[in-house]
Amino acid sequence: MSSANGAAAVEAPAREGTQVFRYPEALLDVTTHYCPGCTHGVIHRMVSEVLDELGVRQRTVGVSPVGCAVLAYNYFATDMQEASHGRAPAVATGIKRARPDLVVFTYQGDGDLASIGMSEILHCANRGEKVTVVFVNNAIYGMTGGQMAPTTMPGQITTTTPLGRDVSLAGEPIRMAELISTLHTPGFVARGAVHRPLESVRTKDLLRRAFTYQVEGRCFSLVEILSTCPTNWGLPPGEACEWLEKNMVPYYPLGVFKTPEAGDRAPRPL
Amino acid sequence: MAKKLMKGCEAIGEAAIRAGCKLFFGYPITPQNEIPEYLAHRLPQVGGTFVQAESEVAASNMIYGAAGTGERVFTSSSSPGISLMQEAVSYMAGSELPVVIVNIMRAGPGLGGILPSQADYLQATKGGGHGDYSAIVLAPWSVQEAADLMGDAFDLADYYRNPVLVLGDGLIGQMMEPVEFPERRVPIKPLEPKTWASNGWQGARPRAVINSLYLDADTLEKHNQDLQAKYATMRRDEVRWKGYGLDQDCDVLVIAYGTVARVCLTAAEEMRESGVKVGILRPITLYPFPYAAIREAAAKAKSVLVVELSAGQMLQDVQIAMAGARPIHFHGRTGGNLVTPEDAAVKMRDVAEGRSVEVQHV
Numbered sequence: 094m095s096s097a098n099g100a101a102a103v104e105a106p107a108r109e110g111t112q113v114f115r116y117p118e119a120l121l122d123v124t125t126h127y128c129p130g131c132t133h134g135v136i137h138r139m140v141s142e143v144l145d146e147l148g149v150r151q152r153t154v155g156v157s158p159v160g161c162a163v164l165a166y167n168y169f170a171t172d173m174q175e176a177s178h179g180r181a182p183a184v185a186t187g188i189k190r191a192r193p194d195l196v197v198f199t200y201q202g203d204g205d206l207a208s209i210g211m212s213e214i215l216h217c218a219n220r221g222e223k224v225t226v227v228f229v230n231n232a233i234y235g236m237t238g239g240q241m242a243p244t245t246m247p248g249q250i251t252t253t254t255p256l257g258r259d260v261s262l263a264g265e266p267i268r269m270a271e272l273i274s275t276l277h278t279p280g281f282v283a284r285g286a287v288h289r290p291l292e293s294v295r296t297k298d299l300l301r302r303a304f305t306y307q308v309e310g311r312c313f314s315l316v317e318i319l320s321t322c323p324t325n326w327g328l329p330p331g332e333a334c335e336w337l338e339k340n341m342v343p344y345y346p347l348g349v350f351k352t353p354e355a356g357d358r359a360p361r362p363l
Numbered sequence: 364m365a366k367k368l369m370k371g372c373e374a375i376g377e378a379a380i381r382a383g384c385k386l387f388f389g390y391p392i393t394p395q396n397e398i399p400e401y402l403a404h405r406l407p408q409v410g411g412t413f414v415q416a417e418s419e420v421a422a423s424n425m426i427y428g429a430a431g432t433g434e435r436v437f438t439s440s441s442s443p444g445i446s447l448m449q450e451a452v453s454y455m456a457g458s459e460l461p462v463v464i465v466n467i468m469r470a471g472p473g474l475g476g477i478l479p480s481q482a483d484y485l486q487a488t489k490g491g492g493h494g495d496y497s498a499i500v501l502a503p504w505s506v507q508e509a510a511d512l513m514g515d516a517f518d519l520a521d522y523y524r525n526p527v528l529v530l531g532d533g534l535i536g537q538m539m540e541p542v543e544f545p546e547r548r549v550p551i552k553p554l555e556p557k558t559w560a561s562n563g564w565q566g567a568r569p570r571a572v573i574n575s576l577y578l579d580a581d582t583l584e585k586h587n588q589d590l591q592a593k594y595a596t597m598r599r600d601e602v603r604w605k606g607y608g609l610d611q612d613c614d615v616l617v618i619a620y621g622t623v624a625r626v627c628l629t630a631a632e633e634m635r636e637s638g639v640k641v642g643i644l645r646p647i648t649l650y651p652f653p654y655a656a657i658r659e660a661a662a663k664a665k666s667v668l669v670v671e672l673s674a675g676q677m678l679q680d681v682q683i684a685m686a687g688a689r690p691i692h693f694h695g696r697t698g699g700n701l702v703t704p705e706d707a708a709v710k711m712r713d714v715a716e717g718r719s720v721e722v723q724h725v
Contacts, residue, residue, distance in 0.1 A: 153563065154563065166572045166574060170570070171563075171570075172561035172562065172570060172572070173561060174561055175458075175574040175575070176424065176428075177424060177427075177450055180421070183421040183428065187386075187424065187426060187427060187428025187429035187430070188429065188561075190388075190412045191412075191429035191432040195432070195562065195563055213420075213421055216417035220414075
């Protein structure tokens, strides 16, 4: 064997070591349909890594939504079900009640979860279904071409709010993590973001905690993840991350809103 | 097993359990509340799961998820609730999921009323939701038959990987009759293991994806062609009906299903005593519909009379079956009013003696 310049190759010494980075087993090695700069890919990867780390890939069933992640069933290396628009938490309920031994997650966007699927997500959380919801909030309808979402920021221009979201007509953006955390039923509810590597690391930890609560049979869990949509926001990916930090993070604070541990349930009047 | 006096709704719930269904998701609506109520106390006794959903929309998507794991599952509702489930029924047909859906029909349109009706016939048999799909529709005429058909419904759903609807009017749900359950049910179809189910990918089989989305036109057309081939098999193999007094020529051939057919049978027996010969053909499967059987039976009849608790829905299928070969007459009640044996007898006599105006072809 010889190198490109014809000199004899020097065999590299064998080195002891641990592989610290690899393609997740729970993610299929396929090209996705997501736009360049979109942060869905980061979130897909983090969910897959958590499934690998918990060793539950082979007993996981994911539920993909209607929206940008509609084709997520082509990307996760788990059994999948494709739900109708907004109904993923109901589908997940059916899967989990039929087979409590399975790990069940939904992957939903803001139109799917916070608009058409508001009823299903609230009741799924309130029943305390032992499922995990990955809620990607990018403040816009991506798949249909950039219409206003329930989470669109005040003044934000979309194809259906050409002059910017008028909160006197369309209301204020809905804070889902806060809303769900008001439910008395125990659960794990948190919000992370993926616009900076540090936030991604923190968000992956939230996802790990969320899935762990399910695997331990503890409670419902939801992680809202602030995400960018460079295509429909009309911004280059880098600027989109800055826009997210400047406009979304102040309104959608990052952190853990609710855990099932003792003391987190507010006193209930008799 | 000894006969037991049961309400139709309760018999439906018990029959489902005895067919191996341990999962029910549903939402309250009159006149079928006794089905979820019965299962809420009965399912935990047999290690099953009852979930009261937040809506019929949610219930129908819960059975989608549960069926996707390969477990037997059913829901029940009544007309307005069934309308809310139509999107999910279309998805379940498109994703080829075996589910059973019971509709204890009430009078419509809109909120309508809570009294018995058969006005969801077209919704049930002609699709109901969007897209080209069909569901097998079974129509019992007694509490015993409702119980028997529930077991068959699960077998048919599994065999064809398709939704099966059990269509009963309010009377089927609310009346009490003796019912007997077999000690041990034998499936009416050879059933294969559900290797398509999404219940954890271990690698031994292809990854299971429960889905009805096909963005490529040719792929979706092929999927539709496969579904249509399946529906053609159903139409060939699953037509069920019963005839009463069809062995001889008759003046009037009555076509009726569900409890209305029982009322007509009572009237027909009285008619025969008074010299008017009436035969009855009762479709048990509304999809697939017994077109050929009706055509054949009508060959020995002077006229055809369709009786329904609707403004004339199955009537359209009878018109298709007859293709103008015999005059067709119609008697229907709406609003929750019933057809009595006396009404039916008067109409049969009017048809036989030329006082009834035949239905104009559409």
